[in-house]
Amino acid sequence: xxxxxxxxxxxxxxxxxxxxxxxxxxxxxxxxxxxxxxxxxxxxxxxxxxxxxxxxxxxxxxxxxxxxxxxxxxxxxxxxxxxxxxxxxxxxxxxxxxxxxxxxxxxxxxxxxxxxxxxxxxxxxxxxxxxxxxxxxxxxxxxxxxxxxxxxxxxxxxxxxxxxxxxxxxxxxxxxxxxxxxxxxxxxxxxxxxxxxxxxxxxxxxxxxxxxxxxxxxxxxxxxxxxxxxxx
Numbered sequence: 447x448x449x450x451x452x453x454x455x456x457x458x459x460x461x462x463x464x465x466x467x468x469x470x471x472x473x474x475x476x477x478x479x480x481x482x483x484x485x486x487x488x489x490x491x492x493x494x495x496x497x498x499x500x501x502x503x504x505x506x507x508x509x510x511x512x513x514x515x516x517x518x519x520x521x522x523x524x525x526x527x528x529x530x531x532x533x534x535x536x537x538x539x540x541x542x543x544x545x546x547x548x549x550x551x552x553x554x555x556x557x558x559x560x561x562x563x564x565x566x567x568x569x570x571x572x573x574x575x576x577x578x579x580x581x582x583x584x585x586x587x588x589x590x591x592x593x594x595x596x597x598x599x600x601x602x603x604x605x606x607x608x609x610x611x612x613x614x615x616x617x618x619x620x621x622x623x624x625x626x627x628x629x630x631x632x633x634x635x636x637x638x639x640x641x642x643x644x645x646x647x648x649x650x651x652x653x654x655x656x657x658x659x660x661x662x663x664x665x666x667x668x669x670x671x672x673x674x675x676x677x678x
Contacts (some may be wrong), residue, residue: 448474450467450474450477450495451488452464452477452498453480453503453510454498455480463559464476464478471567477494486516489523490520495524496570499514499545500529501531502530510529511539514544526545527540527547527548529550530552533550537606538606547566558637561637587600587677590612600655600658600659601659603658605651608650610635611651614647617634623676625674626672626673631644648667
């Protein structure tokens with residue numbers, strides 16, 4: 447039976463997250479922790495399948511950062527951050543700490559949380575079934591493994607991307623040299639299944655890669671059809 451920790455100091459929010467998790471995955475065990483000390487003590491004792499974490503706990507503005515570091519030292523358990531901190535600032539910070547994804551409070555619906563939560567559990571389950579599986583060999587220009595919580599790597603540097611953009615990147619790279627149609631990419635995203643949304647995600651991928659390599663031009667737009675990975 448999967449076991450999840452919800453680390454959130456606000457009781458109503460904690461109870462809501464717990465209810466969403468239990469509705470999405472009946473029979474799952476959910477532990478609730480409300481402060482840094484209790485959470486870190488539990489992490490040291492229990493190997494969770496997934497941790498849902500707020501950054502700010504009580505008066506500790508960045509307690510969540512310390513907890514993620516403790517998690518990475520213990521078991522590298524996947525972490526889904528749910529915080530009121532602005533995503534424009536904190537998503538890249540959390541991704542740099544190897545959090546799976548970042549959801550900003552008051553900007554997402556139950557279905558967004560549930561889809562992200564279940565996606566992470568599926569990846570954890572697949573990784574457990576085949577822990578040696580990798581999408582690309584170490585040393586390749588692009589190293590990407592959808593089953594791991596680590597960020598994709600381009601030429602030795604982490605690519606900071608939201609989870610949906612990571613899935614689109616993985617889909618394009620898996621079919622490198624071929625056109626991946628909009629309809630095929632719709633199957634990768636959780637919501638916003640329209641061409642404008644796919645184009646925005648691809649633009650996010652390009653921008654993230656150009657932060658590392660300003661000359662990157664390896665994703666080709668195929669008019670009316672989709673996109674193709676052409677990087678060498």
